[in-house]
Amino acid sequence: MQARVTIALIFAVFVISTASTLIKLADAPALVIAAVRLGIAGLVLTPAALVVRREQLKNLFVSNGRLALLSGALLSLHFFTWISSLQFTSVASSVILVATNPIFVGFGSVVLLKEKLKPLLILGMAVSITGAILISLNDLNLGGGAIYGDLLAILGAITHSGYLLIGQRLRAKADNLTYITLVYGTAAILLVGAALISGMSFIGYSSNTYWMMILLAIGPQLIGHSSYNWALRYISAAIIAVVILAEPIGATALAYFILGEQITLLEVFGGVLVLIGIGLAIRSAQRPRLELNSNSDQNSKS
Secondary structure, three states: OHHHHHHHHHHHHHHHOOHHHHHHOOOOOHHHHHHHHHHHHHHHHHHHHHHHOHHHHHHHHHHHHHHHHHHHHHHHHHHHHHHHHOOOOOHHHHHHHHOOHHHHHHHHHHHOOOOOOOHHHHHHHHHHHHHHHHHHHHHHOOOOHHHHHHHHHHHHHHHHHHHHHHHHHHOOOOOHHHHHHHHHHHHHHHHHHHHHHOOOOOOOOOHHHHHHHHHHHHHHHHHHHHHHHHHOOOOOHHHHHHHHOOHHHHHHHHHHHHHOOOOOHHHHHHHHHHHHHHHHHHHOOOOOOOOOOOHHHHHHOO
């Protein structure tokens, strides 16, 4: 199982790394992009879940409905703030700052989940965060819109951390399809509603923009985020948060080749530190958390 989790996380990081470039290539407001991304994911998942997970959906909603809805609300805020940040600052700065989850997940794990962080995980978090800071130093020194974009990205990190912590708790009680259907659906409804209330239109954009939003829904959302949520059953949110720090490396590389954004030696050095920190965090994992309600996923197959 450990090998499966590792492969899933590597693949998820690769897929989600494309998100920032796809967003930059989409000529639509951030709220519309976020709403379409989650809306398509919700439309894909809901019919399947209603057919094969109807009872599980009902049980999750009855037993932990408030937490699941809160997770969806946090996810909607994460995407709105992070996608908005890409309109004001560079891909490198945005994706690094939004990936500073270890700071907030680590704090939340101790305060809310009463977990004890292992020294090796703490070291991995520190090394990765140092690398993240180095990568974003150039943009952090810019003023005006760039600083506003940086703040939006940090807010995106905070909301995403809350989403991960809730996911860690609920994935121990529900299979992945049940959980992501309820959470993605909640986020989609909130985002679509906010866009409509704001008077934004979902029509009239270029075909390229629609393709970018479809690819966002299929790749980073349905494959990438869903893989993270699946892994939350076997490893902690703190480790997932550190692994997410690898995303900026791929995202920055894609921005360089596709969008023409420059990469500095400082960013390269920071990327190496991020990878080292991730390795330390993964090594800190004892073993997959199979003991937590191990019958949940098995029962979902019956």
